[in-house]
Amino acid sequence: MIYDVFVAPFADMIEAPDFLMQVLWEGLVSGILYALIALGFVLIYRSSRIFNFAQGIMVVFAALTLVGLHAAGLPAWIAVAATLVVMFVLAVTVERVVLRPLVGQPDIILFMATIGITLFLIGFGEIIFGGENKVMITEELGIPTGDFVFEPFGGLLILQQLDVTVVIVAALLVCALLAFLNFTRMGRAIRALGDDHQAALSVGISLQTIWVLVWFIAGIIALVTGIAWGARAGVSFALEVIAYKALPVLMLGGLESITGAIVGGLMIGVLEKVFEIYWGQPLLGGNTETWFAFVLALIVLLFRPQGLFGERIIERV
Amino acid sequence: MKRLTTLAAAAALLATGAVAQELYAPNLAYRTGPFAATGIPLMNGQADYFTLLNERDGGIGGVKINFDECETGYSTEQGVECYEKTKARAIVTQPWSTGITLQVLPKTNVDEIPILAPGYGFSPMADGRVFQWAFNIPSSYWDGASMILNYIEQEDGDLEGKKVAFLHLDHPFGKEPLPFMEAKAEEKGFELLPIPVGLKEMQNQSAQWLQIRRERPDYVVMWGWGAMNAGAITEAVKTRYPMENFYGVWWASHDADLNLVGEDGAGYKAISWSYPNLEAPLIADLKEHVIDAGLSQTNEEEMQGVFYNRGLVISMILAEGIRAAQEEFGEAEITPTQLRWGLENLEITDARLEELGMTGMVPPFSTSCADHTGHSGGWMLEWDGEQFQKVSDHLMPETEVISALEKQAAQEYADSNAPWPVNEECNVGG
Numbered sequence: 001m002i003y004d005v006f007v008a009p010f011a012d013m014i015e016a017p018d019f020l021m022q023v024l025w026e027g028l029v030s031g032i033l034y035a036l037i038a039l040g041f042v043l044i045y046r047s048s049r050i051f052n053f054a055q056g057i058m059v060v061f062a063a064l065t066l067v068g069l070h071a072a073g074l075p076a077w078i079a080v081a082a083t084l085v086v087m088f089v090l091a092v093t094v095e096r097v098v099l100r101p102l103v104g105q106p107d108i109i110l111f112m113a114t115i116g117i118t119l120f121l122i123g124f125g126e127i128i129f130g131g132e133n134k135v136m137i138t139e140e141l142g143i144p145t146g147d148f149v150f151e152p153f154g155g156l157l158i159l160q161q162l163d164v165t166v167v168i169v170a171a172l173l174v175c176a177l178l179a180f181l182n183f184t185r186m187g188r189a190i191r192a193l194g195d196d197h198q199a200a201l202s203v204g205i206s207l208q209t210i211w212v213l214v215w216f217i218a219g220i221i222a223l224v225t226g227i228a229w230g231a232r233a234g235v236s237f238a239l240e241v242i243a244y245k246a247l248p249v250l251m252l253g254g255l256e257s258i259t260g261a262i263v264g265g266l267m268i269g270v271l272e273k274v275f276e277i278y279w280g281q282p283l284l285g286g287n288t289e290t291w292f293a294f295v296l297a298l299i300v301l302l303f304r305p306q307g308l309f310g311e312r313i314i315e316r317v
Numbered sequence: 318m319k320r321l322t323t324l325a326a327a328a329a330l331l332a333t334g335a336v337a338q339e340l341y342a343p344n345l346a347y348r349t350g351p352f353a354a355t356g357i358p359l360m361n362g363q364a365d366y367f368t369l370l371n372e373r374d375g376g377i378g379g380v381k382i383n384f385d386e387c388e389t390g391y392s393t394e395q396g397v398e399c400y401e402k403t404k405a406r407a408i409v410t411q412p413w414s415t416g417i418t419l420q421v422l423p424k425t426n427v428d429e430i431p432i433l434a435p436g437y438g439f440s441p442m443a444d445g446r447v448f449q450w451a452f453n454i455p456s457s458y459w460d461g462a463s464m465i466l467n468y469i470e471q472e473d474g475d476l477e478g479k480k481v482a483f484l485h486l487d488h489p490f491g492k493e494p495l496p497f498m499e500a501k502a503e504e505k506g507f508e509l510l511p512i513p514v515g516l517k518e519m520q521n522q523s524a525q526w527l528q529i530r531r532e533r534p535d536y537v538v539m540w541g542w543g544a545m546n547a548g549a550i551t552e553a554v555k556t557r558y559p560m561e562n563f564y565g566v567w568w569a570s571h572d573a574d575l576n577l578v579g580e581d582g583a584g585y586k587a588i589s590w591s592y593p594n595l596e597a598p599l600i601a602d603l604k605e606h607v608i609d610a611g612l613s614q615t616n617e618e619e620m621q622g623v624f625y626n627r628g629l630v631i632s633m634i635l636a637e638g639i640r641a642a643q644e645e646f647g648e649a650e651i652t653p654t655q656l657r658w659g660l661e662n663l664e665i666t667d668a669r670l671e672e673l674g675m676t677g678m679v680p681p682f683s684t685s686c687a688d689h690t691g692h693s694g695g696w697m698l699e700w701d702g703e704q705f706q707k708v709s710d711h712l713m714p715e716t717e718v719i720s721a722l723e724k725q726a727a728q729e730y731a732d733s734n735a736p737w738p739v740n741e742e743c744n745v746g747g
Contacts, residue, residue, distance in 0.1 A: 019531060030523065133354035133573045158556075233577070234574070236353065238350075242517070244517055277528065281524075285513070286513050289524055
């Protein structure tokens, strides 16, 4: 038993380094996608203290809109632009119809409102696009679908060009977001709202504008995530469940930390894959990815209740 | 004023006893949620068949069928709610998930409503002596696993010393054939490698396929459902697993899942107890009475697929059960108990299929009091890059072996759920 837990997995890694590289790569790809979804949650939480339950369905809705508009005759990239317009309209609508009337209400009310948005988008999406599985317009968007094959250590390492593209685009999107948040006026306004609502409002930052902006950014993230996941296994309402993978990322990284979302996503992506392959499958019958991330996050919370990068809240009575 | 007029009209109808005759046959459907993509074509096929009977023939035996849907989203909890909501008027319940089936199974003994679970549910439900109210016509999961293993042996030789990966949804449905697969692994001397896929991992099965790459199984047998199938097939292509060694159950034979990979999926096979026959007279009638009349939710592409046509077959099974009961008892408005008799006395021969305009859409089969499955056998379908093609003759499961296992498992179920009512009047083997 001790050998199986402490020796055999590492012996396997050394024995087949090409396979280990493949595992790490697959973990990295999953991790960056988890990080992207988590970023959508974090941005909205930072600026409004709302835990956006609708992030998962926004991924589905964005991907369905893109595929639907292309099926309606729009060229691929025009369909992307049109989808962004739709996500902007959605952001404005959410702010006007749902959030604005609820300003000042307890957090739980706003959270419940996002559950309402989720249910609405599920119904609305099914009425407009139907529930069938659809093929993502990967080739039409110019995303390469072949693979790169390497033979490190005399073994085999296959990198899907789609995955490579996803990693690059996601990394660029994260960098652009960080630059936007740190070096632009609007970005600093979002951060200011996250730091102190009252102080931000007192210096003239418009809550309504910021909320529309963060929901729109979450929409952009949803579209990129939807394209990436949709290209792997089709576009259907099943995509919604991948948003739940972001929950342990948020627990691990901290709900209000952008760095936490990125680091947490990558950590969970890589560690859950490595654990599943070298410990989960041989010793526990597999499918440990379902719970591993939550257990990891719980362990972190035992020592750092605010997550790895979250803000420590001290309340004096 | 308008409301008063409506009330008066309703009162007049009640007073004269002129209430429209109908048989209420609810379907616990799932057109929403993660499994909607596979549910929709099946539900459309089911609904269209009854719409056709209502429109063309005025129902069955002069009574219309109220084929109502209660949405479950494939959630067991919602499914049980749907069952409770519909059971008062229902002559049958169609739970559409192994999880829901297992939950309502004990309830139907009390409520006395037949469960119709074509091609799904708990395989030992075949033993009608123990599961008096449950029917998994025309093939059980153990039948499916048996046919796949037999076909592999028939094509590639003995399984002894081979490794078979069993990729399955980590859900009652996915685990259902495991006891049979384990028994066969022991008997035939192959290594069985169960690989579960969690509901949240259906779209991202890289870990499972890394395991397949590492273990290099000779064959992969998939018990997949919903988004899991598309996820597995894309990962198989990505991992370069030889498609000709990749087999699926009948719920993994959805054209839309394979369309995602197109040519790259060529060679993938799935066992099936149904097959589309687009030249069948039934299809022409559907076009005339249902599709062209705007009474269907389907489309031209979906109509040609395996799942839509399977939906038609499923409703045919129920319709034939109703017809048999009406003829036996001489009543148009049959009771659930009478329908149970009908489902226990199905005789779906080639001649009957021809009369129904469904030649070649399902193998012939018959049921009895003791055999609630029928064990019709099926065909192996292969994806050619564009559609599924039939690549085998009529395959049959090892009925004797399976029946013995079913009886044993059914008895174990009855013992562990004692007191469980058993129909002693059933002549086992009869």
